[in-house]
Amino acid sequence: MLNSTTATSEWGHLADELACYLQAAASEIVLPNLQTIEARYEARQYHYQLRLGKLQLLTLTVTLPSETSLAKIESVRMAAVKAALAWHKSYTSQSKDAQLLSYEVLVVDIQFSEHAKNSINNGGDNDNSSDSDNNRNIENNSDFESNSQPSKLPKRLKHAFAARYFMEDLVVDISDSGQQLQIFSWHDWCSIMLALQTPCELWRFLGYHLEQLQQSVSSHIASFESEERIIRQFLSSVSLFNHAITVDNALIKYGIQQAPNSALIAMSLAQKNQSKTAPMYERHMAQAATLWSQLSAQMIHTVSAELKAKADKESITPSFSVWQQQLLDESLFSRHELIRTLYRHPKQQQALQKTGYVVHQHSYENLGRHYVLIFYGQDVQGQNSKAAIQPNLQQIAQDVATRLPMAELHHVIVLGIDFISEAGETFIDIDLWIQPMNSMTQRERQLTKQIQRLKQQGTEQPTSKKLTQQANDLPQVRLNLSIPARKDKP
Known part of the structure; x- marks a missing residue:
């Protein structure tokens, strides 16, 4: 389907989250055999190292004159895709990471411009120059959409690469071996980013998409007619909860x-039986994913400003990226549980809100990441008050770690939460402590638990001090922020 539309940049928060996994600035590449087409093009490659594997994204923007015929558009599109496939084949044959788990994605963006014809005639076959704004976008690890003003929004071709396209129009060798290049239009990739919302869901969708594509080609029966349909299939499948159930x-x-998580049981059964509550659960997870992303973005922004004030960017980037990813590496269901715990507080009994309480929450995406949500008590003299807890977040994280009998443990994240009502508005003050833990064997973890029991009986244990010292050697993050921000907040 070929339609001309004017579209805005609406990538959603997933584009910003992926930027935290970007390994280096985007690199411009030259595609073979594109010098003969009467169009300008720009191709860039992005490398994202997600926890589950490597995502390599190739973006190809082709600019055509506004009066280009549909036949010419299709000819240029086919030539552009074939050139990208040829480049990808050469690239993967030379890549040292060919054996690593990765997904390769090509996003094709066809734009129209009134000035394209003159640019082609005067500027040669390929103009890969970019203005200072585009250069700045790459350096800032932003997504590949340009920062155009509303009056200068590009006019884009709305097209698609569904399964039937690779069965009839562009027959390629799609087998189980080798790295396969999955191809999407700009509009379809935008829909994918908006619908999936999290890096881990995007990764699993690409695996699901490739599997369906291979099945279509081998069976000669299209398993999906559009990207919108396969996105819906993926989000409605029981497999969406498989990893959370494993954890x-x-x-x-x-x-x-x-016992099993009751919410997980309810959601997975609703998905399996396609019950009427399934769409409601999907909406709840989508809302929670957005809220967690916004919360994480505020934390990242706050810490980024603090760290940049203390050190140069190059020295802080590695450890900074690691802790960012601890917050962002959560699935739809995992984010749902974290947000549900956070926003359940106003419904708690007044007596409990006054004394304060602690909730141990788990990541349902990564078994080794655990959360401690401390809801500060309103009694300023109480043991769970902000004054009593805030200075001891690190010690709390380390104490929690010694009580978790699992070798997989690698991070404990402590959130000190204070609900504040002022002038009819409610604010949430959050103290954050991210504590990385050294890897421990199961035997070491068991011994640590024994030490903890002895310590509770009053026995002095120098070994626990050693554990604390080891943890102190690893990068940690601490901050305080207010949601929404208060003008008078120090």
């Missing part, structure tokens, strides 16, 4: 929780 079972096995 949930592991938590029970370790004795960290006594």
Whole structure:
């Protein structure tokens, strides 16, 4: 389908989250055999190192004169895709990371410009120059959409590369071996980013998409007619909760929780049975994903400003990226549980809100990441008051770590939460402590638990001091922020 539309940049927060996984500035590449087409093009490659594997994104923007015929557009599009496939084949054959788990994606953006014809005639076949704004976008690890003013929004071709395209129009060798280049239009990639919302869901979708594409080609029956349809298939499938169920079972096995998560059971059963509550659960997860992303973005922005004031950017980038990813590496369901715990507080009994309380929450994306949500008590003299807890967040994280009998543990994240009502408005003050933990064997973890029990009985244990010293050697993050920001906040 070929339609001309004027579209705005609406990538959603997932584009910003992916920027935290970007390994280096985007690189411009030259595609073979594109010098003969009467169009300008710009191709860039992005490398994202996600926890689950490597995502390599190739963006190809082709600019055509506004009066270009549909036949010419299709000819240019086919030539551009074939050139990208040829470049990708050469690139993967030379890549040292060919054996690593990765997904390769090509996003094709066809734009129209009144000035394209003159630019082509006067500027040669390929003009890869970019203005200072575009250069700045790359350096800032932003997504590949340009910062155009509303009056200068590009006019884009709305097209698609569904399964049937690779069965009839562009027949390529799609097998189980080798790295396959998955091709999307700009509009479809935008829809994917908006719908999936999290890096881990995007990764799993690409695996699901490639599997469906391979099945279509091998069976000669298209398994999906549009990207919109396959996105819906993925989000409605029971497999969306498979990883969370695996983590949930592991938590029970370790004795960290006594029974399966009731919300996980309800959501997975609703998905499996396609019940009427399934769309409601999907909306709840989508809303929670957005809220967690906004919350994480504020934390990242606050810490970024603090760290940049203390050190040069190059020295802080590695550790800064690691802790950013701890917050962002959460699935739709995992974010749902964190936000649900946070916003359940106003419904708690007044007595509990006054004394304060602690909730141990788990990541349902990564077994080794655990959260401690401390809801500060309103009683300023109480043991759970902000004054009593705030100076001890690091010690709390380390104490929690010694009580978790699992070798996989690698991070404990402590959130000190204070709900404040002022002039009819409610603010949330959050203190954050991210504590990385050294890897421990199961035997070491068991011994640590024994030490903890002895310590509670009054026995002096120098070994626990050693554990604390090891943890102190790793990069940590601490901050305080207010949501929404208050003008009078120090």
